[in-house]
Amino acid sequence: MLLLLFQIAGDCFGLDADRVIEVVPLVGLRALPRAPAHVAGLMNYRGIATPVVDLAALLTGHGARNHMSTRIIVVPFKGPDGTDRPLGLMAERVTETRSFKQGDLLPAGVDVKDAPCLGEVVMDPRGGGMVQRVRVDALLPAEVRETLFKLAGNAENA
Amino acid sequence: MFSRTSIAAHLILLIIPITAIIFSGIFGYSYWESLRLAQKDIRTSADRLADATVNKIESKLVAAQKVSRSLATFAECEGRGADEIHRFLKATISDNPEIYGAAVGFETNSLEKDLKYFCPYYCNRSNQVEYADLGTDKYDYPGWEWFSLPRAAGVPAWSEPYFDEGAGNVLMTTYSTPFFRSEGSSRRFLGVATADLSLAAIQEQLRNIRIYESGYAFLISEKGRFIAHPDKALFDKNSIPILGEAGRRMIAGETGFEGYSCRRLGQECILSFKPVAANGWSLGIVFPKSEYLADLHRMAKNLLITAAAGFAALLVLLMLTARGISRPIEGLTTAAEAVAQGRIRRAEQIALSHEKLLRVPEGVKARNEVVRLHQAISGMVRSLDSLLSQVVNSSENVSKSAQRLDESGRQLEATVTEQAASTNQVNATSKEISATSRDLANTMQQVSAVASDAAGLAGEGMRSLAEVRSAMQSLLDATSEIAGKLSLISETTATITQVITTITKVANQTNLLSLNAAIEAEKAGQYGRGFSVVAQEIRRLAEQTAISTLDIEAMIGEMRSAVSDGVSAVGRYTDQARESSEKVVQISERLGRLIEQTGRLGAQFGDVNEGMQVQSQSAAQISEAMHQLNETARLTKATLAGFKKITEQLNDTVSGLQGEISRFTVR
Numbered sequence: 001m002l003l004l005l006f007q008i009a010g011d012c013f014g015l016d017a018d019r020v021i022e023v024v025p026l027v028g029l030r031a032l033p034r035a036p037a038h039v040a041g042l043m044n045y046r047g048i049a050t051p052v053v054d055l056a057a058l059l060t061g062h063g064a065r066n067h068m069s070t071r072i073i074v075v076p077f078k079g080p081d082g083t084d085r086p087l088g089l090m091a092e093r094v095t096e097t098r099s100f101k102q103g104d105l106l107p108a109g110v111d112v113k114d115a116p117c118l119g120e121v122v123m124d125p126r127g128g129g130m131v132q133r134v135r136v137d138a139l140l141p142a143e144v145r146e147t148l149f150k151l152a153g154n155a156e157n158a
Numbered sequence: 159m160f161s162r163t164s165i166a167a168h169l170i171l172l173i174i175p176i177t178a179i180i181f182s183g184i185f186g187y188s189y190w191e192s193l194r195l196a197q198k199d200i201r202t203s204a205d206r207l208a209d210a211t212v213n214k215i216e217s218k219l220v221a222a223q224k225v226s227r228s229l230a231t232f233a234e235c236e237g238r239g240a241d242e243i244h245r246f247l248k249a250t251i252s253d254n255p256e257i258y259g260a261a262v263g264f265e266t267n268s269l270e271k272d273l274k275y276f277c278p279y280y281c282n283r284s285n286q287v288e289y290a291d292l293g294t295d296k297y298d299y300p301g302w303e304w305f306s307l308p309r310a311a312g313v314p315a316w317s318e319p320y321f322d323e324g325a326g327n328v329l330m331t332t333y334s335t336p337f338f339r340s341e342g343s344s345r346r347f348l349g350v351a352t353a354d355l356s357l358a359a360i361q362e363q364l365r366n367i368r369i370y371e372s373g374y375a376f377l378i379s380e381k382g383r384f385i386a387h388p389d390k391a392l393f394d395k396n397s398i399p400i401l402g403e404a405g406r407r408m409i410a411g412e413t414g415f416e417g418y419s420c421r422r423l424g425q426e427c428i429l430s431f432k433p434v435a436a437n438g439w440s441l442g443i444v445f446p447k448s449e450y451l452a453d454l455h456r457m458a459k460n461l462l463i464t465a466a467a468g469f470a471a472l473l474v475l476l477m478l479t480a481r482g483i484s485r486p487i488e489g490l491t492t493a494a495e496a497v498a499q500g501r502i503r504r505a506e507q508i509a510l511s512h513e514k515l516l517r518v519p520e521g522v523k524a525r526n527e528v529v530r531l532h533q534a535i536s537g538m539v540r541s542l543d544s545l546l547s548q549v550v551n552s553s554e555n556v557s558k559s560a561q562r563l564d565e566s567g568r569q570l571e572a573t574v575t576e577q578a579a580s581t582n583q584v585n586a587t588s589k590e591i592s593a594t595s596r597d598l599a600n601t602m603q604q605v606s607a608v609a610s611d612a613a614g615l616a617g618e619g620m621r622s623l624a625e626v627r628s629a630m631q632s633l634l635d636a637t638s639e640i641a642g643k644l645s646l647i648s649e650t651t652a653t654i655t656q657v658i659t660t661i662t663k664v665a666n667q668t669n670l671l672s673l674n675a676a677i678e679a680e681k682a683g684q685y686g687r688g689f690s691v692v693a694q695e696i697r698r699l700a701e702q703t704a705i706s707t708l709d710i711e712a713m714i715g716e717m718r719s720a721v722s723d724g725v726s727a728v729g730r731y732t733d734q735a736r737e738s739s740e741k742v743v744q745i746s747e748r749l750g751r752l753i754e755q756t757g758r759l760g761a762q763f764g765d766v767n768e769g770m771q772v773q774s775q776s777a778a779q780i781s782e783a784m785h786q787l788n789e790t791a792r793l794t795k796a797t798l799a800g801f802k803k804i805t806e807q808l809n810d811t812v813s814g815l816q817g818e819i820s821r822f823t824v825r
Contacts, residue, residue, distance in 0.1 A: 002680040004673070017680040023673045025666070068666050095669055096697075097676045 002099050003122075004073065005131060006091035009060045012124065013091075014098070014131045021074040021086060023094055026066070037063070039148065040090050045074055051148045052088035053140065059115060069093045075136050079149045087148075089139070098124070098131070108132065165487070166480030173476055174469065181465055185458075192454050200450050201415055204430035204443055211367065211375060212432050212441050215360060218256055219316075219333070219436040222353040225250055225257050226314065226335040229351035233262045234337035240269065244278050251280040252287050258330060258356035261292060263299050264349035265309075275299070281354070305350050308336040312347075316437035319357050319385050319394070329357040329393075331385075331437075361386040370449035372423050380438035382409045389422065401442070404429055408440035420444055486516055486528045490535050500822040502543050509536045546822050553819060557812040564805045571798045578791040585784035592777030599770035606767060623746040630739035637732040644725045651718045658711050665704040672697035 003014030004023070029041030029052055038058035042049050052072055056064040064070050071094040077087035105120040112118055119133035140148065163171065232238070232246050243262055251260055259281030269276045275293030282288075292299045299305050304317045314335040321329055334352045338345040360377065364386040367375040377386040382405060384392045398405045400421070407414055411433040418429035428445040489512040496505035509532070516529050524530050675693035679686030 002676065004677065017677045020677050023670060023677070025670060068662070071670070095673070095701075097673060097680075 001102060002097050003131060003133065004094065005096045005098055006055070006073070007093040008056045008091065009062065012129050012131045013055075013134050014122070015073060015075070015089075015134055015136065017097055019075055019136050021076060024072050024074060024088075026070050026072060026090070036144065036147075037061075039144075040064075040088075043072065043088055045086050045088065048086055050074065050086045050088050052090055053148075054090045055134075056090070056092065058139075064090050064092050067092060069095050077136070077140075077145075079145075085149065089136075098126075105133065164480075165484040166477050169476050169480045170473065174473065177469070177472060185461060185465070188461075189454075189458055192457070193451070196451060196454050200428060200445055201430075204415060204428065204445060205432075207367070207369070207375075208430055208432040208441055208443055211364070211443075212434050214363060215377070215434050215439070215441070216436050218355055218360070219434070221254060221256055222333045222355045223314070223335075223436070225254055225260055225353040226333045226351050229260060229262055229353070230335040230337040233264075233351055234339065234348060236339070238269075240273075240276065240278075247278055248280050248287060248289070251282060255282055256359075257353050258282060258328065258359075259354040261299075261352045261354075262349065263292065263305055263352070265347055266300065268348050276349075304332040304334045304352050308334040308350050309347055312336060316380075318379055318381060318383070322354070329361075330354045331357060333437075357385060367443070369443065369445055370452075371446070373427075373443070373445050373449065375441065375443045377434075378405070378408055378440050378442070380409070385439065401429075404431065404442075407431070408433070408442060411438060411440065418444065420446070483528065486512060486532065490528075490531055493535055493539070497539060497542065502539060502546065502822055505539045506536075506543070509539055542822075546819060549815070550819050553812055553815045557809075557816065560805060560808045560812055564802075564809060567798065567802050567805050571795070571802060574791065574794050574798055578788070578795055581784065581788045581791050585781065585788050588777060588780040588784050592774060592781045595770060595774040595777050599767060599774050602767045602770055620746065620749060623742060623749065627739065627742050627746065630735060630742060634732065634735045634739060637728055637735060641725065641728045641732060644721060644728060647721045648718070648725060651714060651721060654714050655711075655718070658707055658714060661703065661707045662711070665700045665707060668700035669697055669704070672700060 002017035004017050004020055005012055005014050007013070024043075024045070027043055029043050031041045032039055032051075035041075038054050040052040040054040040057070040063075043052050044050070054063050056062060070090065070092050072088040072090050073094060074086050074088055076084040079085045100122050104122045106122065108118065108121050116138040117135045119135045121130045121132045124131050229247065229250060233243060247260060247262060251257065259279060261277055261279040263277035264275075266274050275295075277292040277297075277299045279290045279292045280287055281290070300309075303320070307315045307317065314333065317332045317334065319329060319331045321327075322332075332352045332354050334350045336350050337348050339348045364375045364377060365388065369375070374388045375386075376384060376388070378397045378401075379385050382397050383394050384397055387393065392400070397408070401408065401418075404414065404416060404418060408431045413432050415428065415430045418427050419425075420427040420429075423444070423446055426447045428447060428450075429442055430445070431440055431442040433440045489508060493505045493508040493512075496502075496508060512532060513536070516526075516532055524533065672693045675696070676690055679690035679693055682689070
């Protein structure tokens with residue numbers, strides 16, 4: 001299996017590559033006033049108003065830095081109406097993919113209640129660090145999810 | 159003290175206490191001495207009285223003893239019959255009237271065998287010899303003390319006073335002499351011969367002793383009982399409770415003279431006592447103290463009264479004397495006070511009024527101190543009067559002269575002051591001129607020297623400046639060239655940066671592309687595996703490109719900042735160099751003009767300088783002359799000030815004198 005790697009506050013995380021639609025550069029985002037801090041804004045992804053969530057802000061409270069390697073990972077996301085919709089995830093150092101065997105994944109041993117998206121860990125064979133798998137489905141809390149797509153829908157309708 | 163009291167009071171205060179002290183001393187001494195003498199006298203008279211009284215009593219007692227013994231001697235002879243004894247006894251009584259009675263008592267059955275009692279008794283009663291037979295059963299003479307005591311003792315003895323009822327029927331005392339009959343070596347008691355003394359006679363005798371008013375004599379027996387006492391109730395009473403210690407001494411047969419507090423008289427007394435040798439009685443004589451000291455007290459009283467009268471007389475005398483002295487002195491004091499207040503005429507009047515009072519002799523030197531004082535004060539007042547008149551006249555004249563003197567001095571001083579002021583002004587002005595011209599001359603000299611120096615230095619400066627100018631110009635050219643080259647470098651670097659940015663963007667895009675390619679290949683699964691390898695290669699290439707680009711970018715960044723620093727530094731330097739060059743040109747021009755002018759000035763300075771020095775010297779000479787003039791004026795002024803001070807003093811003195819004199823009223 002292939003993991004798309006990214007970093008949040010210096011720690012390495014991975015997303016299943018087969019769940020990624022596309023990686024796009026950090027384009028200009030439309031700001032959403034009075035939205036939660038981890039909602040970076042709206043972007044135009046192939047003509048669809050797509051909400052972008054700042055993973056760094058969501059998981060650590062500090063927003064992602066504006067580097068050239070800071071990119072938006074577009075993933076499909078089930079909306080409240082049950083249809084797949086694209087969702088942008090902003091993360092730092094989205095520059096690499098890595099292949100792992102299914103057996104390399106180890107349970108984390110710690111289950112953080114407020115962050116249900118954090119999954120198994122895997123040892124990076126190139127460096128001494130660990131890569132933690134992020135589950136896209138559990139990434140957003142239900143109310144956030146609802147809010148997001150309502151916002152996106154409104155924007156689209158408008 | 160002297161100034162606060164008058165002469166009279168002073169004399170009295172001085173003399174009276176001293177006199178009183180002397181009198182007290184004399185009086186105290188004489189009183190004490192008199193008291194001593196009176197006590198001595200009373201002792202002597204007490205001794206004498208006691209001796210005389212005791213002698214009288216003893217003569218009676220001795221007479222009784224003699225009678226008793228002669229009777230005993232008669233009775234003890236052998237073969238005396240009753241009649242014989244009767245006769246002898248009767249004759250003895252009638253021959254000795256001072257004896258009250260006598261008896262010869264034989265031991266029972268001693269005279270005759272059948273006769274139990276024999277005791278005839280004869281006594282003198284109212285000038286008659288009376289007989290009483292005591293040899294009766296009723297009287298029973300062997301039981302009486304006068305018989306039993308000598309019989310037991312075997313020696314004669316005086317009985318205690320007693321009242322003999324049946325024999326004498328009076329108060330009496332009896333002297334009993336035992337008589338014996340010799341039988342071989344032993345002797346047998348035969349009987350007792352007695353002689354009685356009536357105590358009434360002795361009591362009478364003592365009662366007749368009069369000592370002053372209430373003094374008295376008394377007699378106590380050998381056993382301490384009163385025999386004779388003015389208080390008859392005390393007869394036969396024990397004397398110890400009344401007499402105390404003195405009584406014991408009397409019983410012991412001592413002679414004495416001591417103080418005694420008499421209860422009967424109720425006062426302090428002297429008790430003189432003396433024993434009666436014959437029978438151990440003791441005579442006491444009591445002298446009341448107040449009575450024997452009465453004369454002394456009277457004398458003292460009279461003396462004190464006389465002294466008081468004397469003191470009163472002395473007081474009056476002293477006051478009169480003091481007044482006699484103080485009155486004229488008071489008058490003179492008033493006159494002197496008038497002089498002190500300046501009322502000379504009043505003093506003269508007072509002196510005249512006292513002249514009559516004191517009867518002052520004309521033209522004669524008196525002996526009386528007060529009169530002499532008066533003469534002196536009168537003379538003094540007259541002299542003072544004439545002196546004051548003269549002083550008034552003189553002081554007026556002096557005052558006028560002093561005023562005139564003062565005015566002249568003032569005028570002179572004003573003139574001198576004005577002169578001094580003018581001189582001072584001239585002097586100051588000339589001094590200023592001198593100083594200014596001297597300063598000017600000095601300055602001119604300095605200026606001249608500086609000007610010639612400056613001319614030399616300016617020449618050198620001109621040459622140096624020309625060199626600096628050319629150097630500056632070449633520097634300016636060089637910097638302009640550097641600036642141009644640097645701006646060229648800066649442009650080139652900007653171009654390089656643009657290229658690098660483009661390369662970086664391409665690398666980034668390549669990386670993104672490879673990522674998406676890898677993701678797509680993963681999605682394609684087995685079919686996409688080859689594509690995945692290609693994507694990986696592309697990504698590696700992109701990474702290398704990115705790393706190289708980053709290195710070049712860093713180098714270019716450093717170069718750019720260095721070049722831009724250099725460009726700005728060179729720009730600033732060029733500006734400064736240009737400014738300096740312009741300034742050098744300006745200075746050079748000004749200096750050239752200055753040097754030319756300085757060269758022209760040099761010669762003119764020499765002429766001015768000489769003229770200035772001549773002027774300075776002249777001004778200094780004027781100043782010196784003025785200074786001398788000023789000094790002279792100052793001396794004159796000082797002299798005048800001294801003169802003024804003296805005239806002021808003179809004026810003050812004269813006005814003081816006039817003030818003093820004005821206090822006196824003269825003709």
